[in-house]
Amino acid sequence: MENRILTHQQIQYKIRRMAYQIYESNVEEPVIVLAGIRGGGLELTKKIKAALEQITDADILLCQVEMDKKDPLTSGVTTSLKPEQYAGQSVVIIDDVLNSGSTLIYAVHHFLKTPTKQIKTAVLVNRNHKRYPVKADFKGVSLSTSLHEHVRVDFAPRNHGVYLD
Secondary structure, eight states, X not given: OOEEEXXXXXXXXXXXXXXXXXXXXXXXXXXXXXXXXXXXXXXXHHHHHHHHHHHOOSEEEEEEXXXXXXXXXXXXXXXXXXXXXXXXXXXXXXXXXXXXXXXXXXXXXXXXXXOOSEEEEEEEEEOSOOXXXXXXXXXXXXXXXXXXXXXXXXXXXXXXXXXXX
């Protein structure tokens, strides 16, 4: 059974609100690095970047984060930006759904190898099933779900949706 949790319009509102929150925590920063985890996280990052560009003159750098979400330890984490491009900058790591926290913690660990000004995290859906000590600094919605339920984010053009399957 499929339940729609967020509609297209609600997702647009959440993205805009998250962009304002990111801006507020980086109001003095000339550069903000948005690091999107490949897949839904990267799609969400592109949308937040577009919203941020409407509210700030800061340079918004898009960084694609690559990893095997099923085995990030073995596969490692790579980014489309070189470490010197985000060194000393404010970094926001973005994913679509925070489930166990493993994807975010491995991404944070990767960025911690380079001295940055700050590292924050953002997710559209926080499922509250964390096994790792990582939290979302900016979140669209928090859901209390059972472990056997699946949250799916669909960024179909003009028909975004978050579903509980």
